[in-house]
Each structure stands twice: as C-alpha cells, then as structure tokens.
Amino acid sequence: MIYRILCLLGGYCFGMIQTSYIYGRMNGIDIREHGSGNAGTTNALRVLGKKAGIIVFFGDLLKAIAATVIARLIFNNISPDNVYLYIAYTGLGTILGHNFPFYLKFRGGKGIAATGGVIVGFLDPIMILSAAVVFFGLCIITRYVSVSSICLVLMFFVEYTIFAFNDRYYFDLNNSNSKAAMIESVIIVGIMTVMAIYRHKANIIRLINHEENKLFTNKKEA
Secondary structure, eight states: OHHHHHHHHHHHHHHTOOHHHHHHHHTTSOGGGSTTOOOSHHHHHHHHOHHHHHHHHHHHHHHHHHHHHHHHHHHHHHOGGGHHHHHHHHHHHHHHHHHOOGGGTTOOOOOHHHHHHHHHHTTOHHHHHHHHHHHHHHHHHHOOHHHHHHHHHHHHHHHHHHHHHTTTTOOOTTSHHHHHHHHHHHHHHHHHHHHHHHHTHHHHHHHHTTOOOOTTOSSOOO
C-alpha cells in the first residue's frame, strides 16, 4: 500500500507543474481568468496563440512522461512483477495533480496531454502510435479537440485492457500477485478514463446540442 501512496503523491507533485498557468503568468495573465477558464493546452492556444499551445502541450506531456519513466526505473528493481501497476498509480497521481493542483485552489486542466504522457510512459510502441493517430487524426478530421480527447482516453482503456489480459505487459499469469496487479492496473486506467470523460461533460453536452466550437475558432470552449 505504501508504494501506491508514494506513487500517487509523486505523480501529483509532477502534475502540479501547471505549464499553462506558468506560461500565462510569464505573459502577465492568469489563464484561468481568460477564454474557457481551463488551464490546459486548448485554452492556451486560443488565448495566447500557437506558440503557447505547443509549449503547454509538450510541457504537460513531458511532466507525465518524466513521472512514469521514473516510476518504471524505480520499480523495475524493487517490484518488477508490479511495475505496470505502479506506473498506473503514478500516472493517476500526475493527472490528479494537473486537474486539481491545491495551490491553484484545485482549478487545473482536463488532463489530456498528461494522459498522453502516461501512455508514452508505458513505453509500448503500439499504444503510443495508436494514441498519436487517434488524437491528431481526429483533430484534423473533426476539428473537435473534445472528440479527439474522449476517443483518446477510451482507446487507451480498451487497448490497455486487451494487452494486459493477453499478457502483453509480461505479467506472470501463474503468479496470483501478478494477476491481482494486472486487474488493479486496469481499474486504475479505467479511473483515469472516467475522470477525463467527466471533465469533458460540458463539451459532451455542447456536442449533443451542436454547439461545440471547433479548433482555431475564437469562440469559447470549456
């Protein structure tokens, strides 16, 4: 249990590095008081421009990659049978820190770029390629970032579940502890997915009502 807590706390600390808030402050604004009020890539892009959007995207992506890769390096030696479980907990902590940073009164982003970093942190080329194709492909085709984001997290959960239950991540399925870790890690990824979709609830309502704004418009998008 202590490892799980440490992973959550460590990930939370990485997640609290709010790239959009920091970049906004460097430009004299609180990003949460402009545009949609969301401290994330899309709002930074709309409010501060393409350069800001790129910087924020990679900043949020890289903090999650760093957190999960560090977890991998640590637990590869300490608990190799459970390494993917601890990566998942670290990823969840990172997304929680991004979405709910305590020093910003728990007003953060939606965690999509951070989720992308968690996917990269599992170091599976199929998952990484799939994530890139789904997210950027749908962004280009639909121009709805919300659609791309929701499909990304759903793809992540489905693909991780399929791979995990097919021993894709090299769990020893004859070991009861590894079986438990595998199931638990899928649950943690499921929590990430539900949380991301919930954070997009306003977007989903606007999509249903045909009121959602497309990328590169000047309208407000939460």
